[in-house]
Amino acid sequence: MLRLSKASLKAIVLSSSGISSRIRQHVALEVSKLSRPPHLAVLLVGSRPDSLSYIHHKKKAAKECGIHFELIHLSESISQAALHQELSEVGNNPAIDGVLLQLPLPKHLHVTSSLFHIHPNKDVDGLHLINSGNLFLRDRVSLTDFLGSQFSEQIMDDSLLEDTITSTGCGCFVPLTRRSHEDNYFVPCTALSVRSILLFYLYKEKKISPFVSGTPMCNLHVVIVSKSMVVGIPTAALLQKEGFIVSICDRNNSLDDIQRIMKTGDIVITAYGQAEIFDADFFKKGAVIIDVGINELLDEKNGNVNLLSTRRKICGDVNLKSVLEVASAISPTPGGVGPLTVAYLMQNILKASCLRDRDGVFMNNIYSSFLKMYETDDTSNPNITLLSPHQSLMEINRQGENVDNSNFEF
Template sequence: MAQGALILNGKALAKLLRRKIKEHIAKAVSDGNRPPGLGVILVGDNPASKSYVATKEKMARAVGMASEQISLPDSATQREVRDKIEELNAKSEIDGILLQLPLPQHLSADELLCCISPQKDSDGLHPLNQGRLMVGADGVRPCTPMGVMKLVDLAYSGAPLDEIKDIDEIKAADLAGKRSIVIGRSALVGKPVALMLLERNATVTIAHSKTADLPDRVSEADIVVSAVGRPFMIKGEWIKEGATVIDVGINRIESGALVGDVDFEAAKERAGAITPVPGGVGPMTVAMLLFNTFSNYRRNCLKNGGDGG
């Protein structure tokens, strides 16, 4: 039996990443450059979306970014949202654009995401950036999958997080020979996580609702990533001794508690490392949004002499 799993504290890891981003921004501004700019478009009054946007803007300002929010009513048309995206595309002081999802049902998210400049895509959801991931080219990567990979790196680093003072101490893990299973095949998480694991030389299985013998598949995996949105779907006894378990799922159960796809209490008795829910992948997703925005800024502004857009 695993001697107590390492709990992968995404909140603490995200704090390290934000600290590094803040240091880089402070240096750029002290050198006479403008700060990075994040533009956020919120359509409608969805309380969860408003809360998420407020958190993202607060985090952006905390690391030294400028933040601009455009709020539109539920009744906004496709054209009206597209026009606002184009306004942000045209602003040289904006380096990252976030279209908060989900959108009202009458709007096409796919079409609107395509309107965001690939150079200002902070979520990594533009088809061009998704295609660049597919072929292994440089590009903006999706936030949640990047957060997943950084948590995997932490698991394989062998160092307790409270002993790590700089996120650069956590190196990219070589996963050659490691069997990985990704449960979920969405374009937002499942598929890009699988591709990123492949980039690290892992042997990857993608599972989904039609997969036969899921318990057997999971029990073979050194790395388990679950992103299906079903509470406690992954049973603790399925987990291989010493495996790394990354739970992307976040589900609210009848009691009002937030839980993951994995039976955490049972799984942590077998896993070598595991993320909690909440406090695991979620904080890393927001931190990676800031990372992408800063990366766009570094590429679009700093390499253009500090005045660019």
């Protein structure tokens, strides 16, 4: 379960270690039933210390879940065309189920065009436009289902595993038709983690159930301090679907404006990217805070920032000590969103293994269409066998041959 602990009778500190452990156990159990373990390929460009650290945690979790982990380490000076070719080759490898491009990339590389070259059915980070676009559909039918054949199966709800919420008495997953479309594409793992932590807290402490229509969630104002496609945008989309009022700001706004907006939030989610920049003055009394930021404070002894230093301090955007007397609950960094994000990544890899056997050929059609629609200056294309595309997709291809993708930034 998600652990709730009182911090000196002040704010409740939310730790995701319990629920993340249970998700990993569930993934490991399901993997053990497969004829072969799922295969994850992680492409790393360069050797950023923080990226190496994140990859280490993913590799450790994959081993625990019985998932085969492969690191493809590429030169920091790799060209855009060469990176596209690497991604296409990995995507075409039938032995690989999930592909993850470790971000950030070196400045000379274009993130969006690189993500286009990850096959949507292997995009376990959920950053390809085919996957991220599904977040904004209001009809609860996935884009792939709308364009292709229909699937009637229900998703097994992966956001809440607490016995009291699932109401099965054994902590099992509960079929929820209201999120059935999420079974057919990938949602960014951090957004899934934020939603799980928030809904658990609201149910456990406030008795607000996300599974009952007409709940007070429609009256709660969420402020998200991030507009990234990894955290801010997908989290906003998920929470809007749950009925929350959502406002978004980021570093492009002045700190004064950010403070003014944050003070109105019943729930504040931060991924600003600056160590402990937000203190009690940024939050209203009783706010629920979910700190997604991952930052380092300078080594107090020698002033160096070094991921290998034993004196480093990992922290979030929020000054934890400052807000304990203001917030009603806080999910801090470290120990909050991070472990659950990795657990959801493992679950996405398991999902990828299942999706590839179900509708992979049709996804190839959409994949090919996107590459043509947003073609870059290289000539690398996936070496895949396609069925005859639907007429609508052929029309999209013809109209999109000269589309400039330079404005599509993450």
